[in-house]
Amino acid sequence: MLKESPADAQIVSHKLMLRAGLVRQTAAGIYAWLPLGYRVLRNIEQIVRDEQDRSGAIEMLMPTLQSAELWRESGRYDAYGPEMLRIRDRHDRDMLYGPTNEEMITSIFRAETRSYRDLPRTLYHIQWKFRDEVRPRFGVMRGREFLMKDAYSFDIDEAGARMSYYTQMLAYLRTFQRLGIQAVPMKAASGPIGGDLSHEFIVLAPNGESEVFYDAAYEGFDWHQSDIDYGDERDLQRLFKQVSDTYAATDETHDEKQWGKVKEANRRTGRGIEVGHIFYFGDKYSAAMDLKVSGRDGHEVTPLMGSYGIGVSRLVGAIIEASHDDAGIIWPEGVAPWRVGLVTMRADDQPSREAAEMLYGHLLGAGVETLYDDRDERGGAKLASMDLIGLPWQLIVGPRGIATGSVELKKRSTGEKHELSIESALSRLVGA
Known part of the structure; x- marks a missing residue:
């Protein structure tokens, strides 16, 4: 433990993680997880895993290094930007340290799947990733190496793909509730992942990076005790309608006209930190990488996909930002290193x-x-x-x-x- 906060620690979570002995920096934006911090990280990881399993997703593990050829197939290798760490092996082959896994999971699924009978399917893994941030800061909140849960869904049609999306939305709401934090789903831009349906999950925290506006209807809702069932299409559609009809936005997407329609007594503002992001992007990757399966009528069909990420290591910092006082960290019971x-x-x-x-x-x-x-x-x-x-x-x-x-x-x-x-x-x- 450290008696004083290091001079380069700018936000509360970074200061407390260093002082309490959770992490130590080994290079810019890269941290070693010390025993206390590693226990918290594993607890968060297990809760994320539990809820993914309950939603019907199947766990696997993909490698951190990826072939550049996969990314050239999708057209993202040159488009992704300098955040991608590109390397060459001893045989002069282009490789990269994966920032995400859409291309790799599409390639794996393409090699293993032939028929619509294999769909729908959602696969996930929890893996270290690397994005070469130009200015890594705020400790694990914006580091270069990070632990992430990313899931990928494959469906035969848009109706099924949307059910997969709604299923993950419910799993995320239940995950964050178990972690002891309030996370609000907000409609978002898709960014370099692509697609036209996307939500980010924002943890409310006084020192959050974004200003947020949301309807108080989100407060106090018990997603575990709700009567929404993963396998019930009507329930999942009801969930999505509830989320879509309840106003929530960051300062980037805030709409004063829609905000004015929220009852004044229900208007809440504050700060927030993004800890999860879900995307439905249709055939963006499956079409580009020529993934096809035989349909019910025997004709070839291009599966439709979605991807779903949770920043597992980032959550450690986000929970501290949301739950601390002048004396130190206040861990929710579900993630505390010891009870x-x-x-x-x-x-x-x-x-x-x-x-x-x-x-x-x-x-x-x-x-x-x-x-x-x-x-x-x-x-x-x-x-x-x-x-x-x-x-x-x-x-x-x-x-x-x-x-x-x-x-x-x-x-x-x-x-x-x-x-x-x-x-x-x-x-x-x-x-x-």
């Missing part, structure tokens, strides 16, 4: 140490992820460290409390503290 931070106020006090070790054993035995700070350090310094790294709960053991059989339990998000018996504290942490 409980156990602190002994006096490491040299034997009854306290024995009680803490007993509590640690019980918590681990009950499956509660716990970080035990048994350093020979002042109690105040330990508590400051726990506030900085932001674990949801702090269990504090001190000589005075142990003398009466009690400990202190603190909820990081509210600062609320309770003095409880050891049994009651364990019951709350294990049962919550």
Whole structure:
């Protein structure tokens, strides 16, 4: 951990990630993930994976290096721009470090699929990517190397392709809810990916990069408890209509005329950070790369495609931007590196140490992820460290409390503290 924020850290998440020991920079825009940060990254990755699996997407893994020939097939090799890191191997073949995978997944699907019976199909992977940003900044929020979930759908017709798009939209809304953040879907431009139907998902955060305008109808909706079913076309169309009819826009796409139609009491403004983007682009890649399957009538059909990205590593920074205070990070429970931070106020006090070790054993035995700070350090310094790294709960053991059989339990998000018996504290942490 660092006592002070490095001078080159400009935003809160970058400062706190460095101070709390989540990452260390190894080159411009490239970071090593230290143990604490890596635990958070894996937790986010697993939630993303869970929701993709529930939506019916199938996981695979593609390589980071790609042949330039695939990108020449689609016409994007020269068009993509200097953000693409182009290299040559020892045989003088043009290669690139993939910034995205539309071409590669189209090539793989082309080699493996022959019939409409193989559709619809959505494939995804979670993989490190590289974009050579001219000015990488803001830590993992705009780095050059980043971890991304990207999914790709293949459908026989536009109606099916739109169902795949709506399915991913629901999966994204449920993913971000599980991550403990509010993310609002906003109609967006497609950029270099292409296509005419696109939404970006914006996490609301005070220090966000974009100004956002949205209808309060988005607030408080439980996407998990809703009656929308992945396999029900009517449900998915209802979801898309709900999103389309509820105003939300960044400053780039804000429309004052449409904004004026939102009830004044429902108008919300703020700042936001993009953490996900979904696209439907039809046959942009399948046609360019001559992907065809036999249709129901025996004639060849060009499948229609969509792609769906979530910035897994970027989410670490975005969550911190949305959830912190002056003392440090406040992790939502679903992504915290540990759920409980156990602190002994006096490491040299034997009854306290024995009680803490007993509590640690019980918590681990009950499956509660716990970080035990048994350093020979002042109690105040330990508590400051726990506030900085932001674990949801702090269990504090001190000589005075142990003398009466009690400990202190603190909820990081509210600062609320309770003095409880050891049994009651364990019951709350294990049962919550």
